[in-house]
Amino acid sequence: MKILLVKLSSLGDVVHTLPVVQDILAARPGAQIDWVVETSFAPLLSPLLASGNLQRAIPCEIRRWRKSFWTAATRVEWRAFKKQLQAVHYDAVIDLQGLTKSAVVARLARLAPGGKRYALANQTEGSGYEAPTRWVADVAIAMEPHIHAMQRGRELCARALGYSVPSVPDFGLKEAPALMERAQAAPETIAFVHGTSRTDKQWPMENWIMLGRQLNTQGYRIALPHGSTDELATSQAIAAALNDDVPAGAAPRAVVWPRLSLDALTQHLAESTGVIGVDSGLSHIAVALDLPHVQIYNFDTAWRTGPLQRLTDANLARQLSIFAQPTPSVQAVWDAWLNCQPAPPSTSGMLPSQ
Structure with missing residues (x-):
């Protein structure tokens, strides 16, 4: 046929x-x-x-x-x-x-x-x-x-x-x-998908920075993809904030990926530990790759385009959407991330005070 x-x-x-x-x-x-x-x-x-x-x-x-x-x-x-x-x-x-x-x-x-x-x-x-x-x-x-x-x-x-x-x-x-082997880098990497074609779907930069710092304390490195000049500027600003006190010669806490073709970007995402992102095509690719993933919504449309919840063997959700207006809080996204994978022993349910 x-x-x-x-x-x-x-x-x-x-x-x-x-x-x-x-x-x-x-x-x-x-x-x-x-x-x-x-x-x-x-x-x-x-x-x-x-x-x-x-x-x-x-x-x-x-x-x-x-x-x-x-x-x-x-x-x-x-x-x-x-x-x-x-x-x-x-x-x-x-x-x-x-x-x-x-x-x-x-x-x-x-x-x-x-x-x-x-x-x-x-x-x-x-x-x-x-x-x-x-x-x-x-x-x-x-x-x-x-x-x-x-x-x-x-x-x-x-x-x-x-x-x-x-x-x-x-x-x-x-x-x-091409995607069967996921070569995990050290430290493990979380990709932040902050870019979207609609500004009303974006998450505030200060929220990305706060969330990135918390993930850094748990040993994760942040990876920042981009697909436009504006998105590159945002990636660079987030990376600069997360790396502002990294000692000279030490590994950075956040890295800005180069501008990548769609197939190369899919490969990079496949090699990540997980993805946190807004409602965008790259976030949907993370779902397709079956990565631990939190998808951030400023509109109540996750029922139509968000990840369909499936539980892991540990009875945790592999992928979750989080919705609030005007936008979800950092704490809500952090809690959702913890629900997408077993948390490190030292991790509490609350973010440290900023």
Whole structure:
């Protein structure tokens, strides 16, 4: 069976769709799965390609092409994309995006005899939806409006292909050859994912510094990724505060990672002890890597995009979301972190006075 998944963007949405591949393979062994994705997010699919779970990742630049459709360069790129997309005839084309751009891609894909196009029949809470996705589909599937973003995609594919959704999502990253071995550095490293495209999702810098100091007292080093000039400045400011009294020649308590490609950044996160971050694509990658993780929310939307709680053998939550307005306190995030892993013997439930 040949299946095409259409999930173009954004980073968090692509991460939430990863379990669909493992669900399909568990229910339809031997299925050949291709995935159309925006070029900037294609590196996230590299581990699935390396493991053989995904046959092809077909990159596209549809957002950029729409802004320059009249140019010769865009026409050349568009023809090359169509040729790659239409090289295979599919038994099922599943539009997991629910937008006009994904409907265009689904319509361009070629079907095998008896093949069908599937799509969402309705909008779900907090998600975008545009009518063309329903018009293009041979089968439009109605979904429960109040549903987690990850479960929406899994349910759509299960109903399209006729199987039951497995109880535990498998993102397919832990078994990937490039990510199987997590080389733990000394000291153990906690990544702070402070960057987000929306300023109203950010956590105050002074909170990151206070939390970092507490983690430093427990022997953790803080790692600070960044994806823009502004995020780099924030990473540097946090690192400077945490390293302000480090003796000359001593190991730093916080390090700023270099600007990394998405696949390299995923590898760096995989080698971390855990991640604490705001609601962003990188935080969702931490969930997919099954790392101890606390996700910070200033809005009550964790039910839709946050980690789904699973307990460890020690009856602790592996990953938690924490919500408060205007923003969660440092103490609340610290308590959540302690609940994500066994605490060191010297750790109390309260932060030291600052």
